[in-house]
Amino acid sequence: MVKTNNTDVREKVKQLFTEYLTKRKHRKTPERYAILDMIYSIDGHFNIESLYTMMEETAKFRVSRATLYNTLILLLDAHLVVKHQFGTTSQYEKCFNQETHHHMICTQCGKVTEFNNEQLQADIEGAKLPRFRQTHYSLYVYGLCSKCQWKQTMKLNSFKRKSIAEAKSKVVTKSKADAKGKKTIMKKKQEINKNIKK
Ligand SMILES: [Zn+2]
Ligand SMILES: [Zn+2]
Secondary structure (H helix, E strand, C coil), X not given: CCECCCHHHHHHHHXXXXXXXXXXXXXXXXXXXXXXXXXXXXXCCECHHHHHHHHHHCCCCCCCHHHHHHHHHHHHHCXXXXXXXXXXXXXXXXXXXXXXXXXXXXXXXXXXXXXXXXXXXXXXXXXXXXXXCCCCCCCEEEECCHHHHHHHHHHHHHHHHHHHHHHHHHHHHHHHHHHHHHXXXXXXXXXXXXXXXX
């Protein structure tokens, strides 16, 4: 994971969080600020578990999972963090001053990849929605990642190979059976011939 050194953004979100906490009469604890700062140094998505590990290992700040969870709720409410539902898992991401991006989600392995598409963005942001004022949007595209596509092709190929091998072995057994059948007929014919001669 790459760390961003955008001090301006980190200062700005700190200020916004202070305003939010003051307005809502929440306590301004050092834990809450440490969590915010950690989140704004992460590029990409995270969940409670990965954030917990990063707080301990990178920020060297021990916080309980409950504190993490409660702080995330405040940050979501303050519009400083967004929550994504990627299939069955929930992931979070910083959102202040972030470039709009879209997500591709692999339905097989759950891998999430971000992508930009200016045309797509312009189309959605410029879309005229009846009796509705657009503020922001999320776009998730579901499908198969290249690794899972490759795995699927390999599986399909081995299935094909198996079917061909099975079909071939059936042909061999059949021809063996045919040969056996022919031999029996020959024997019978010989016996009949013998009987006639007698
Ligand atoms: Zn995949
Ligand atoms: Zn994202």
